[in-house]
Amino acid sequence: MYYSNYTISNTVILLIINYHNEKFYLTFILNYIIILDIIMKKLLILLTLPLLGLFSHASHAVVAGGIVAINHQWPFNGQYTKMSFFQQINQDGGTKSHYYWANQFFFKGGDGAYIGLQNRSGGVKAVNYSIWGASSWKSGKCNNFGHEGTGVQCELIYPWAVGHAYRLDVSKNGNIVTGTVTDLNDNKSTQIAQIEVPSTYGKLYASSGFVEEYSQGNQQLPTCYTMGAENAVFKNPIADNTVVARQTTYTYGACNDPYIVEASCNTSSCQNTINDLKNIPSPFAPSIAVTNGQEITQDQLKTALSGENLIVIQMQDGKWSPKVSFPSASSLPWKSITIDQKAGYNTTLYMNNTTVQVAKGQNVTYTSISGVWKKVN
Template identity: 50%
Template sequence: MLLPGLMLLSPLSHAVVAGGIVSLSHQWPSGEAYRKMTFYQQIGNDGGVKAHYFWANQFHFKGGDGGYIGLQNRGNGVHAFNYSIWKAKGWKEGNCRHFSHEGSGVQCDIEYPWRVGHVYKLQVVKEGNLVKGLVNDQMTGQTKVIGIIELPETFGDLNSSSGFVEEYSQGNGQFSSCSAIEAQSSTFFNPAAGDGVRAKQSIKTYGNCDDNFVVQAACNKNACINSINNLGTVASLEVKRVHVVHNTDLGAQVITNSLSDTHEVVVRLGKSSWAPNIHFPSPAQHKWKSIFVDHRASNESLLHVNGSVLSVNKGQQLSYISDGKVWKAVEPQ
C-alpha cells in the first residue's frame, strides 16, 4: 500500500557519480616507442538511452603528455567517437576544439551511430608533430578520420597505453545508487603497436561503484571483458547492512549511524531479524544517500517515512533516496 504524500522518483537522481569503473593496464616491451598504436573494442551492451558511457583507450608520448580515443554513448540514443590529446597546440582536420577542463588540450569528436556487437579498430598514427585519430568498423570496412591533432615539437613517439570504462552521467542524469546504474558489457582486445607488436593486458575494477555484484571483469591471453549490472531497487549483497535486533523496532539513529561512512545501506528483514517498525531518519542530514528495504520476514513491518506509515510485507524490495527534504521512493525498473 502506497500512502498519499510518498513521492516517487525515476531511477535517475543526484546520488551517485559513478565515474571510472574499470581500468585496463597494458604491458609493452620495455624502452620501445612507436609511431602507431591500434586498439580494438566491441561493445556488447551500450547501457541504453539513459546511460553515458565512455570506453576509452589512453596513450602517452615519450617526453610529452597523453590522450585518449574511444567510443561513447552520450545518452538519448547518441553514439560518438571521441579523440583528445592534452597540451596539443591545435588541429589540422576534424570537428575539433580547445578544452581547458581537467587540464588543457584539443578534443575532436564525431557523432556517429556505431553499432553494438561490431568490432571497432581505433588508431592513433604520428607523422612528425601531427597525430591522426582513425576508427574502422571491422564488420563493414568503413573508416573515418576523427581528427588530426598538432603536437608540440617536444613530444616523442608513443610509448605507453591503458584503458578504462566510465559512466559519466552528471546533474539530473545521475543515478540514485550504484545498484541503479545502467547495464553495459564490453570487450577490449589486446592492442597493437608499430608493425604488429602486441601488448599484454590486465584489468581491475575501482571507484565509487566497485562492487562485485555490480561490476565484473576478467582477461584471457587475447582480450579483457567487463560487465556492469543494473540491479534496480535491489541492494547488492555488498551494500552495508543495518543491524536489526529481532522483534524490536528499528530506530532512526541506528540507520543514521550506519549511513555515517557510506552512501547507501540496506535493511534486510528475515525470520531472525524482523522489526515491527522501521523509522527512517531525517532526510536533511542524509542528502543524496540511499536506503534499501529488503523484506523477507513472514510478519508485516511498518515503515515510518516522511510523516507517513507504509505497510511492508514479505517479498517487497524498496529503495529510497534523500534529496535533503524528503525520502523519495525509487521506481522499480
C-alpha cells in the first residue's frame, strides 16, 4: 500500500474524528510536528561531521535534503527505557552519495535525538548519534555542537554492508543514554557512544524516521535527477523489547517527484526507493512552452527560472525551436536548463558567447556554475 503526502491540519482533523476508537492519536500528531521542528536542527548537525569536507560555497543547483519520512505510532502515554530501530539498506547510492537513514527519538520533558546509518564521501560508512540538550559524554568519538540549539554529536566509522539487517538500540539508564549498533547477520554488537543527558530528561516516549540526501558544497547535486539509486527497509521499531510501534510513510522535500522517490508500508515494515534517472528529468519536471519554428529567448528562460531550479525544454516535430538563447549564467546562479530533443531538426543553443548544436535524440542539461553554463550530463 502506498501512503501519499499528509498535512498536519488534515492529520489532526482525521485523528480527532477517530478519538474514541484510536488510542495512538496523540503520538501520531506529535510525530508530524516533531519532524517539522527538527528539520533545520538535523541539517545543521550534519555540517559538523568532520569527514564530509562540505564547507565551501555551493556551486550547483540542489540540496535534496529530506526525501522520505516515517511516522511511528506508539501506544498513548507509553514511556520506555529502550528503543530499537531496524534498518536494511539494499542500495546505498554509490560512493558519490551522502544518504542518512535516521531514526529520531524523544525524551519526556527533554529534547530530541537521532541515530542512524550514513554513507559519506569516498564510500566511507558510519553511524551518526546525536542528542540535543546534552553537554557531555562518557565514551565514544563525540563533540559538542552549538548551532540552533546545543547538544552532543557522536560518530562511529563502521563498515556496514549493503543487504545486511541492522538493529540500532538506544537505552537510558539514569542520565546515561547508550547507542549501540548490531549486525543481525552475525549478531555482533558495537557500542557507538554513551551520552549524558540532563536530569530533567525522562524516558523515551516518541520516535520517527527519515531518509535524506545531504550532499552540499562542491559535492552538491546538479539536479534532483542525479541522486544515486537507493533502497531501504525500516522494520517496525520495538520499545523495551516487547512493544511494537506501527508505521506509516510519505515523501516530501525539494525532490518529491513520483518518478524519483517511492515509499510504502505493510504491517511489519516500510520501504522506500530513490531512482537514479541519470539526469533525465521526469514528466513532472517544470517545462517551458515551445512554439514551432520560434526562438526561445533569454527573457523567457530568465522568467521561467525565477521560480524554479530547473526548466525542461521538450522539443518534438510540431513543437521545435531552431534557437535557444540562454540568459547570463551569472544572473541565475545554480540554475539548470535541460534540452530534450526529439524533433527531426537540430537546435542551436547560444550561451557563454558561443553556440552548441543539439541533435535529435540528445538530452542535455546545463547548470550555471561560477558564472558559466556547464554541461552536467
